[in-house]
Amino acid sequence: MTDQGKPAVSHSVPSALSVAGVISLLRKRTLVALVLLLLAFVAGIEVGRPGTVNALWISNMALFAAPLGIVAAGQTLVMLTGGIDLSVASVATASAYLMATHSGLGLPSVLFGLAVGVAIGLINGVGIALLRVQPLVMTLGTGLMTEGMLVVYSQKMLANAPHVPQFIEDLGAGKILGGVPIDLLLWAPIAVLVVFVLRRTGYGRLLYAVGDNSEACKLAGIRVWRVLLVNYVVCSLLAATAGLVVVGGAGNADLSLADVYLLPSIAAVIIGGTSIFGGRGGYSGTIIGALILTVLNSILTLLDAPEPIRQILYGGIILLLATAYTRLTG
C-alpha cells in the first residue's frame, strides 16, 4: 500500500468525486473500504430490523468474533509467508477436547489444550520449513492425523467424559463491566501484539520478506526455516487458544466443535486483504474481515432462513466479497 508513490495520489485528487476516483481511493485505502462495508452491513441490519443494533448486539458481535479473530490471526501470519494452514480447525477441536477431558485438574487443564497446539505446530513447522513439504499438503495431513487421533482418544476416554469447567465457560460466554465480553479481553491483547509484531519488529519484517521472496531471503543470509517453524507453531498455538474460547461458548466439547471455523478463518484473511501468495497484507484487515463475517452470520440468523439456504448464502457472499476484493486490488 505504501509503495504506490505520490503521482498516483495527486492524479486521483481532481476526480475524487467520480466513481473512478472513489474506486482508486478505495484501492489505496482498502482498510477504509472494509470498514465502510462493515458499517453498510450494520446499517442494513438496522434498516431491516430497526432496534436490533444496540449495546447488547455489539457486545455479542465482539463475543462471537473473538474466536474467529484469534484463529484468523494465526492464519494471517501463515498466509503472509505464502502458506496456508488447513489444520487449524482440527487443532482447535483437539485442544478444546483435551482440555475438557482433563478439566478435573483445574487451570492446568488449559496447558493440555495449548500443548496440542504446540505439538501439531511443531510437526507442521518441521515438515514445511525443514523438509519443504507444501503447506497445503502438510497441514492437510496433520489435520487428518489430529482428527483421527482425537476419535481414538475419545473412545479410550469414555470413562473420563469431557466437561467444560466454569472458568472456560466464562472465557467463552461471559461478560464483565456491563457488557464487555471476556474473550474480547483475550483477543484485544493478541490483536495488539500481532499488529505490533508485524509492523514494528524485525520478525514481522522477516515474515513479509519471506512471503515476498524466500529465495532472496536465503541468499541474504536469513534462516528462513527458523522463521517458518516459529510461524507455524504460533499459528497452531493461536488455533488451540481459539479452541478453548469456542468450547467455552458452546458449553460442551464434541469432535466436530471447531470444524465450522476453517472456511471463515481463511475467508477473513482473504477479505481482509492479505494475499494468499504471501508478502502483502496485515492483521488489521483480518480483524475487520472477521467482524464482517460475524455480522454476516448475524444477518443470516436474523433472516431465520433454513440451514441449507444459510449455508448457500454464507458461501456465496464470502465468494462475492473475495471476488470484489481481488478484482478491486488485483
Add this chain to the structure above:
Amino acid sequence: MTAPAGGEPSAMGVSAMDSSGGFAGRFRRWLRLHPSLFAMPALLIVSLAITVAIHPTFSDFDLQSLAMGALPLAFAAAAQTAVVISGGIDLSIGSMMAVANVLAASTMENANIGESLALAVVVLLAGAAMGALNGLIVVFSRVPDVVATLALGFIWGGVALLIMEKPGGGAPPEFLNLGAGTLFTTWLPNAVILLVVAVSVIWIPVRQSRLGLQLYAIGSDRVAAFRSGVDIERTRFSAYIFSGLLSAVGGLGLTMTTGIGAPLAGVYYTLSGLAAVVVGGVSLAGGRGGMVGPVMAAFVLTLIPTDLIFLNIDPNFGQVIQGTLIVAIVMIGGFVEMARSRR
C-alpha cells in the same frame, strides 16, 4: 495453486516425442517419467498381500466390499487429479459428490432401471454443470482456487441439504448392482469394471487430445504454456468441468454402494480424495502424474482400516495412518527430488 510460478522445469510432453534408445532405454525412461505407474501397482499388491497374510480367509466377498468401499474414493481422487494436473485444486469435490448422490437417490427411488439410467445421465450433466460453474468462478473471480472452491464446497453442501434434508431415498436394485454386484465372476466386482470403464471413457480421450496436453502444460509452467499459445483460462475451466463430471460419477457410485442418498456423506471425500492424489504420486505443483496412481491409492487407503480391523486395532487409527502416509510420501518425494537435482 499456492505454489509460486518458479517451479522446477518439467518434463511435459517428452514422452510423446521420445523414440530413441531401444526397448530397455525406453522402459527406463518411461519408469523415470511415470514412477507412479510402477510404484502404485507394487504398493497395491504389497498391501493386498499383507491383507491376505493377516487374514488368510480373504475371500471374494472381502474383495467385493473392498471394491465397493474404494469406488467413491477412487472417483473423488480421479476428479481431484484432473484439476491438480492443471496446477489447480478443487476443495468442493466431496460436496459435489453429495449433490450427485442425493439427486440420484431422491429421483430414482420409484424409477425402473431404464429410467434410472436416464436419470444417471442427468446427474452426470448436473455434475458437469456444477464443475463448469466452479471453473467459471475460479477463472473469472481471480480468487485463489483454494479459497474459491472451499467457499463453493460450502454452497454445494447447502444445495445437497436442500435436495434432501436427511439420509433417505433409494434406487432400483438393478441400478445398485452396477456398483455393488458381480457380473462375470465373484472375483471381479462390478465396482472395479465400472471404475475402469468410467475413468477410461472420460479420461483417455482427453489425455490423447490437444486439451490433455494443454492441461499438463498449464500445470507445469503457466507462463511457458501461455507463450506457446495455450488459452489458460479455457483450459483451467475445462479441468473443473472434468472434476465436476468425475465427482458426479463418484456420487452415483456412492448411491450404488450405499443404496441411499445422504447429504453429509460426501464431505469426507474431499480431503481423503486429495490424500489419494498425493499418495498416488501426483504432484500438487501440477503438470505431473496420471489417473492410475490416485485410483490405486484409493484402494490402498481403503485397505488400511480393513487391515486394522483384522488386526484387532481400532480402525479409527486408519485416518491417523492416512494423514501420516500423505506427509511421509510427500517428504520421501521431496528427498528423491533433492537427491536427483544434486546428482
